[in-house]
Amino acid sequence: xxxxxxxxxxxxxxxxxxxxxxxxxxxxxxxxxxxxxxxxxxxxxxxxxxxxxxxxxxxxxxxxxxxxxxxxxxxxxxxxxxxxxxxxxxxxxxxxxxxxxxxxxxxxxxxxxxxxxxxxxxxxxxxxxxxxxxxxxxxxxxxxxxxxxxxxxxxxxxxxxxxxxxxx
Numbered sequence: 001x002x003x004x005x006x007x008x009x010x011x012x013x014x015x016x017x018x019x020x021x022x023x024x025x026x027x028x029x030x031x032x033x034x035x036x037x038x039x040x041x042x043x044x045x046x047x048x049x050x051x052x053x054x055x056x057x058x059x060x061x062x063x064x065x066x067x068x069x070x071x072x073x074x075x076x077x078x079x080x081x082x083x084x085x086x087x088x089x090x091x092x093x094x095x096x097x098x099x100x101x102x103x104x105x106x107x108x109x110x111x112x113x114x115x116x117x118x119x120x121x122x123x124x125x126x127x128x129x130x131x132x133x134x135x136x137x138x139x140x141x142x143x144x145x146x147x148x149x150x151x152x153x154x155x156x157x158x159x160x161x162x163x164x165x166x167x168x
Contacts, residue, residue, distance in 0.1 A: 012146035023138035063122030
């Protein structure tokens with residue numbers, strides 16, 4: 001797994017143009033059953049992928065923290081929201097609250113999340129490959145391909161599935 005994670009940015013770069021064309025085509029001609037296909041591919045991939053072996057998302061990127069996330073996590077720590085924000089977050093150039101640094105402060109040495117039960121919505125939904133209207137989040141997916149081995153594998157399978165169904 002470690003070797004694949006290290007190779008991921010390079011692999012993602014190699015298929016970047018191909019993926020961009022694929023997602024542009026997917027936006028223009030979205031298969032009616034795309035969400036169903038994505039759900040199947042997502043479930044299939046996560047039957048064999050253990051996020052605890054990887055945790056690359058937690059080690060390299062920050063989720064967006066919504067106001068509801070901040071309220072929930074602050075309450076969990078028995079902190080005032082402004083204290084939580086000043087200790088852990090900053091307001092980025094896209095006007096989102098994100099972590100001050102990576103890896104995530106709440107990631108344990110065993111790759112377990114110390115706030116798993118109250119983690120941000122973005123973490124609960126990551127890598128977003130089973131989200132409804134998947135074709136509308138191609139930018140997020142393109143970014144996640146270089147971070148998440150499961151996303152890379154799902155997109156590679158999706159290209160094959162859509163191409164195969166399109167030729168029938």
